[in-house]
Amino acid sequence: MALKLPRGTQDILPGEVEKWQFIETVARDLCERFQYKEIRTPIFEHTEVFTKGVGDTTDIVQKEMYTFEDRGGRSLTLRPEGTAAAVRSFVEHKMFGYANQPVKLFYMGPMFRYERPQAGRYRQFVQFGVEALGSADPAIDAEVIALAMSIYQSLGLKKLKLIINSLGDKESRNAHRDALINHFSPRIDEFCGDCKSRLEKNPLRILDCKKDRDHELMATAPSILQYLNDDSKKYFDKVQQFLTDLGIDFEVDPNLVRGLDYYNQTAFEIMSDAEGFGAITTLCGGGRYNGLVEESGGPETPGIGFALSIERCLAALQAEGIELPVTQGIDCYVASLGEAAKDYTVKLLHELRKAGYSAERDYLDRKIKAQLKTADRLQAKYVAVLGDDELQANKISVKDMESGNQIEVPLDTFMEEFSAIFKKGR
Structure with a gap:
């Protein structure tokens, strides 16, 4: 079950x-x-x-x-x-x-x-x-x-x-209390058990009763404003x-x-x-x-x-049909192609997060096409793509998902380059 x-x-x-x-x-x-x-x-x-x-x-x-x-x-x-x-x-x-x-x-x-x-x-x-x-x-x-x-x-x-x-x-409430008791007492048997028990303890609460709110005595009950x-x-x-x-x-x-x-x-x-x-x-x-x-x-x-x-x-x-402007999307999705590149992105992802960016990578060994679909579902602003060949050449591609523009930057200066790209994009 x-x-x-x-x-x-x-x-x-x-x-x-x-x-x-x-x-x-x-x-x-x-x-x-x-x-x-x-x-x-x-x-x-x-x-x-x-x-x-x-x-x-x-x-x-x-x-x-x-x-x-x-x-x-x-x-x-x-x-x-x-x-x-x-x-x-x-x-x-x-x-x-x-x-x-x-x-x-x-x-x-x-x-x-x-x-x-x-x-x-x-x-x-x-x-x-x-x-x-x-x-x-x-x-x-x-x-x-x-x-x-x-x-x-x-x-x-x-x-x-x-x-x-x-x-x-207190003085005003006591005067109003007495007036309410006098008002409801003659017909209190017509009210629910809760109202009956409240008559002496706290008659003001009778006015808040959900069961008897349509009773005619409710409409004619003395107002507190008369006793202030x-x-x-x-x-x-x-x-x-x-x-x-x-x-x-x-x-x-x-x-x-x-x-x-x-x-x-x-x-x-x-x-x-x-x-x-x-x-x-x-x-x-x-x-x-x-x-x-x-x-x-x-x-x-x-x-x-x-x-x-x-x-x-x-x-x-x-x-009222109001949509709250809640934060959606991530700053960067790190995609990889090849075993060595995939391992390298563990460190790269951590560096992005340490620098204050929201970032994610693949953990299910998906193909590059599936990773890019995931980046799209996560509404990533940028995707950094690293393959084994790019790793050997000390390069990484950064794609702006809104404009579609893509550039290659040196891998060893990726954080500095990404920060500049991100600030410019904002």
Whole structure:
């Protein structure tokens, strides 16, 4: 019986992986410009990192985590998202004491959630995210959103929609919470079991329910914007002002609540408006999480961040028909004719690679015609052809595959000659 990969996972093969690398490079380069530094946390954490950080009323904690017990009886969980782990590291390593504040971090790597696989959604998926910890300035909310938008725009995506909302501070949320309980309580029996359990614990999460999203009470539920106190209103107004100043279009959606318990104040999502993208249009989500550092054992520290899926980014690029300018082809293919020439090309190939060129040769004893076909498939810019007779005469032919021009150069000065040819050709 042939072995197969687990459901909800994928192999990313050569030819496709270069697209991933391109997106990762764009994200890294932008983080350098915005001064976000990389952090790498473990693939698995103590389970309480996520039950505390993500929230025990979320679908992630209740239904989707890969949790196991190690040989020491400790409960561990494969990370389902990146924020809780980054905050745990921030607290454990006392980054709140760093001289440069806020601490601005980014991460990239696999996450794991046990959910129904569908187009663009996997049980193992790759997430890129940023966290800015230590500032309650609404300007950094705008900066984080601008960074997320810049990634997509740098990749060429145009059919984007940014929606934002305010979830308010603690006072505002408590007032809204009471209003939601009063609104849903009389008819809560008409809702799913998850909504019933959330009514008292976290009624805001009812608004994020997929099963009951078409229930008439959803459309008439009180908006958080009606319950924002003066401070929360001023904060949200500032965020909108800064986004406008940055030339970033947005829509305010009072129904945007996000799926994690730790969000407050600013919340946002970036969606694809591309035709045929699919039912799940969200590309990226994030928001402010003041209070999460304290929940994780640290001092009072405001924070904001976002996370995006590389898989969904690729799907959006495909929906808009965008081909990434990934590097293709090699600099030089070394072809040989004869046993002595073939042996000599081992050293020649290594010299090319040492000089910084991408290069390849034949390893299957193919005829010269087959070697040249291979060079063509590899999209070689140049082919260096060496035969036994040329080896004796201290000569080697170099062919420009684009123009078809071919010249002979001395073999003992091949590297110098090739470098000059290559620079001229560029």
